[in-house]
Ligand SMILES: C[S@@+](CC[C@H](N)C(=O)[O-])C[C@H]1O[C@@H](n2cnc3c(N)ncnc32)[C@H](O)[C@@H]1O
């Protein structure tokens with residue numbers, strides 16, 4: 001998807017642009033690809049697509065939303081005014097009547113949108129660090145039914161290595177366990193859903209993506225709160241036996257583990273425990289990816305669809321090997337064995353060296369042992 005080209009220009013999707021002094025990571029192309037697909041699906045469904053890209057950098061996203069997703073109007077904002085010339089030059093290919101470039105603080109822009117009743121179909125926030133300084137304000141600029149795309153580069157807070165920081169960022173206590181890549185997505189979703197609920201609104205996940213360093217969630221703003229006992233609660237993890245369980249608010253005080261450990265499981269959360277993705281939107285995105293000859297993206301979307309109705313955690317293959325005192329099991333054989341026993345099993349999109357299943361951890365280890373060569 002991404003290639004350098006003569007004259008120092010970069011090509012990504014249908015966009016050709018200069019990077020200059022802007023922050024641009026070619027490795028994040030997949031995050032932009034999925035956003036473009038979701039935006040194109042939105043455009044097909046609603047017949048309009050007005051985008052606010054609040055932290056645009058070199059302007060790759062506005063270009064791609066315009067050229068690939070058919071955006072009717074794009075506001076590209078970038079806090080650093082030194083990038084003004086670069087942005088003007090890069091976005092010149094979009095008709096002048098369909099774009100606007102500003103250099104303001106993103107939160108100021110969101111407040112202004114609300115003040116002017118100027119709401120957007122897609123608000124894209126590609127910040128450094130945690131998303132929470134922008135989640136609430138970004139929602140103020142999003143139209144009802146519209147999409148908000150959030151980013152977190154703060155893996156330390158979500159992985160349980162600094163629970164004090166996750167408390168400040170997400171209002172949640174994040175513990176360390178083998179499924180923390182998924183936990184990062186769920187903390188972001190939980191915070192966004194709670195923030196919306198405080199205003200009597202809700203968010204529904206569209207898709208959730210972890211690319212190795214960065215967590216991203218796209219959500220849709222809906223008119224009713226989506227927080228419930230089922231969708232917002234805690235994840236319990238037993239350090240003694242490796243067992244995961246979900247825990248609702250009512251049972252927070254009583255957290256036994258089937259292994260009988262005196263210490264009991266540790267609880268992480270609150271976080272989003274519902275689906276990570278919207279199934280029908282994933283299917284529409286996958287169809288579009290196939291039509292656009294994007295096989296890698298279509299495959300990733302298929303993996304996301306497979307995992308979507310499984311429990312909100314996964315087992316790492318390394319952990320199965322370590323706990324079972326055996327070699328790391330082969331993922332495909334383990335999944336086949338789980339399925340043969342009547343369990344469901346899928347590849348976790350956020351960690352391909354893992355398995356998502358409705359089998360208990362102990363059963364999974366026993367099956368892995370049984371298939372050791
Ligand atoms: C991760 S980069 C954006 C990269 C770009 N979206 C892309 O996909 O290549 C973040 C950008 O946001 C800008 N920025 C950071 N904080 C901001 C804020 N509060 N308001 C507006 N822009 C901000 C930075 O100058 C930087 O260019």
Ligand SMILES: [Zn+2]
Pocket residue numbers: 238239240241242243257258259260261
């Ligand atoms: Zn246990």
